Amino acid sequence: MDPEAATGVDRVPHGSSDDPDVLDFSANTNPAVPEGAREVYADAFDAARTYPAEPPDAYRDAAAAVVGCDAADVVPTPGGLAAIRLGIETTVTAGDSVLVPKPSFAEYAREVRLQGAEPTFVAHDAVLDADPSAHALVVLCTPNNPTGDCADPERLRAFAARCRAAGTPLLVDEAFLGYTDTPSLAGTEGVMVARSLTKLYGLPGIRAGYAVAVGDLRERLLGARRTWNLGRPALAVGTHCLDRTDFVAETRRRVAAERERLRDALDAAGYDVHPSDAPFLLLDVGDRTVDAVVAGARERGVAVRDATTFRGLDAHVRVAVRRPAENDRLVEVLADV
Structure with a gap:
């Protein structure tokens, strides 16, 4: 930062x-909220007397099952916004340009500016037509907030391929994708996915989420992630909720x-x-x-x-x-x- x-x-x-x-x-x-979440939260109190497991394997396994990736590619974070910050701060430096959709979640531009970089705004429904080569990172939200429209999966994958060819990472915010049956982009080379338990599971105060990436991007995220960045209650409730298909x-x-x-x-x-x-x-x-x-x-x-x-x-x-x-x-x- x-x-x-x-x-x-x-x-x-x-x-x-x-x-x-x-x-x-x-x-x-x-x-x-998922049935049993309150009881899981209460039961986690005694376990909170000690540090959580590191890495939190049960949570990573549950998240991987949701998005269809390898558990080793899951990077636990305290909420989806923490995953977004982690993705931006490990790919963006001062003076960089970052392609950001508009109208969309305002925290993207804020996080870019915190790195000393500059958001370059493009209409949310024109991101997939943009040239990624002039940017250090591209951010996309699907379904987009506040418009609610989901990116076409085939066009999104084609755009991800163009980003890879340009050497530009793609950060995809999937905070609301769980409300659809559209497949996640998790596990795609050159892509960082940000997910949250806030929206789908009705638990914004738990602060549980995760990022997913492979290869060098995964190593960056794992290396920058703080140890014990989720407490035992968040991990326990998160694991419980992620299993509630x-x-x-x-x-x-x-x-x-x-x-x-x-x-x-x-x-x-x-x-x-x-x-x-x-x-x-x-x-x-x-x-x-x-x-x-x-x-x-x-x-x-x-x-x-x-x-x-x-x-x-x-x-x-x-x-x-x-x-x-x-x-x-x-x-x-x-x-x-």
């Missing part, structure tokens, strides 16, 4: 509300059905709804103002994400896909603001 940059890079805004009286559609986390299947079914139902209802309420493969929808507010929608929903006990904080958006809010009754409440509120 560039010491000078560390004092001049601002924090970026995010969704989520800590108010228990607010129905939170501003954060894209699963409202359900039935939970994932049910979550995918529910989100797919509710997303389409919610999209139709919000479209009928006068919002222009962007197609999505993710557990959220991006809405153009049309004749309304974003401030009025956000404030009006909040007055009625519902939090939605002001999406104008994403580069390139000026008339949008983002809403999560929650349970049926909660989604009905969202429609009722947004139709009335």
